[in-house]
Amino acid sequence: PEKARLVESARLAEQAERYDDMVENMKKVVKKELKLLSEAPERNLLSVAFKNVVGARRSSWRVISSIKQKEEEEKKVKLSEAYLTRIANEIEEICIDVVNLIDTSLLCRDDLDVESKTFYMKMKGDYYRYVAEVSPQDSKSGFADKANKAYDEAYTLCKAEMPASHPIRLGLALNYSVFYYEILAECSAARTIAQKAFDDAIQSIDELPPNTYKDSTLIMQLLRDNITLWSSDMEDDDDDSAQQQKA
Numbered sequence: 001p002e003k004a005r006l007v008e009s010a011r012l013a014e015q016a017e018r019y020d021d022m023v024e025n026m027k028k029v030v031k032k033e034l035k036l037l038s039e040a041p042e043r044n045l046l047s048v049a050f051k052n053v054v055g056a057r058r059s060s061w062r063v064i065s066s067i068k069q070k071e072e073e074e075k076k077v078k079l080s081e082a083y084l085t086r087i088a089n090e091i092e093e094i095c096i097d098v099v100n101l102i103d104t105s106l107l108c109r110d111d112l113d114v115e116s117k118t119f120y121m122k123m124k125g126d127y128y129r130y131v132a133e134v135s136p137q138d139s140k141s142g143f144a145d146k147a148n149k150a151y152d153e154a155y156t157l158c159k160a161e162m163p164a165s166h167p168i169r170l171g172l173a174l175n176y177s178v179f180y181y182e183i184l185a186e187c188s189a190a191r192t193i194a195q196k197a198f199d200d201a202i203q204s205i206d207e208l209p210p211n212t213y214k215d216s217t218l219i220m221q222l223l224r225d226n227i228t229l230w231s232s233d234m235e236d237d238d239d240d241s242a243q244q245q246k247a
Contacts, residue, residue, distance in 0.1 A: 003029060010045050019056075022049035030105045043119060050123075054094045054130055061087045061134050088134040095127035114161040115168055121154035122172045125179065132183050144183050151176040164200035165208050167215035173197030174219055174226070181230060191230040198223045 006025045013022035026046040061084060068080035102120045106112070112120075128147035132140050155176055158169040173193055181190035201220055208216055 002032070007042055007045065010049065014045070014048065017052075019049055019052035023053055025049075027101060030101060043116065047119075047123060050094070050098050050127075054091055054098075054127070057087055057091050057094070058130060058133070061091065084134075091134050092131045095131045098127045099124050114157065115166075118154050118158040118162065118168055118172065121150050121157070122168070122175065125151035125154060125172075126175055129175070129179050129183060140183075144179075147179055147183070151179060163204050163207065164197070165204045165216050167212050167219060170197060170201055170216055170219040170223070174223055177223070177226065181226075187230050187233055191227055191234070194223045194227050194230070198227065 006029045010022045010025035010029075013019070013025060022045070026042075026049050029042070030046065064080055064083050064087065068077060068084065071077045071080060102124055106120050107117065125147045128143050128150060132143040132147060135143055151172070154172055158166070158172060162169045164170075174197070177190045177193040177197070179190075180186045180193060198220055201216065205216070205220075
């Protein structure tokens with residue numbers, strides 16, 4: 001009864017777009033050791049709650065960062081920098097809270113199946129990535145290393161245990177490749193991860209159950225879009241390099 005009440009309260013908060021309340025309800029479910037269903041509805045509630053709470057701040061950070069780049073007056077630049085620092089600190093606090101929750105209350109459980117374990121390890125990678133996005137250079141690499149480790153462990157696990165067309169495996173490949181592109185600035189590695197995931201999924205797409213077909217094909221389209229974009233970037237870089245050599 002307690003779990004049902006907390007979950008229903010979280011769903012109500014989601015409909016009201018009160019994501020901080022949603023987070024608090026789902027944290028209580030996790031901390032009270034009330035197992036989240038592996039079928040995903042409740043597990044996804046936890047993910048959606050935190051994603052919206054941190055997502056609003058990531059969006060704010062990008063807006064202020066864009067404003068700062070356009071400012072020429074020193075006083076306004078400093079004001080923007082102070083605001084960016086404040087937002088970045090909030091993002092870091094939320095993300096570390098997520099990671100600690102996952103480590104102390106979820107990944108430590110003996111009853112986790114491969115799907116759930118991959119899901120939570122992917123979440124760790126995502127939230128370390130979000131901190132790396134807004135961190136100053138001296139601390140960015142540390143969070144990037146932690147994100148890379150979480151993604152790599154999750155990807156190694158799911159490649160051994162889950163079909164290539166499974167939406168969680170595809171979603172992990174999508175986010176891992178974005179991490180390589182945006183955080184590590186390694187376009188070639190990002191494209192390789194995305195291309196391999198897409199090609200492997202194509203081989204087993206006909207085996208997908210109807211309830212996951214839509215999710216998988218949507219992620220595959222996102223992978224395909226990124227592959228096209230990153231391939232274009234690499235061609236532009238090759239052209240620039242050739243022009244420099246001629247010069």
